[in-house]
Amino acid sequence: MHCHDATVAAAFGSDAAHQAERLTALAREARLVELGVSGDSDIGRALAGRLETALEGAMDADSAQDLKQACTSIEAVLGDLFGRGMQLSAQMTLLDIDGVLGTSRMPVLTAVLSGPKA
Secondary structure (H helix, E strand, O other): OEEEEEEEEEOOOOOHHHHHHHHHHHHHHOOEEEEEEEOOOHHHHHHHHHHHHHHHHHHHOOOHHHHHHHHHHHHHHHHHHHHOOOEEEEEEEEEEEEEOOEEEEEEEEEEEEEOOOO
């Protein structure tokens, strides 16, 4: 797996709108989203599910309106995350896949939510 230089690391106090735009752009490049939650929190898992749905909306957007709606959804989730003192890190990786026609690369957006620091 090769790391792409596009990363996002955000925490409480971050500009949710700006981070949402960056995540939307990354999601548009991705072919797959991997989402993880650090810790065992029902709230974290629920927010991760909402974020995954919003990111998939950005990946599947067919129109400018769909893309704007996905970005707004991502921003709302980020606002909830940051409001709870949670952090998000995300990066684009290129996954090498061997097939009958040779090796191809699939862009994967990997994101991890973590709870507030004690």
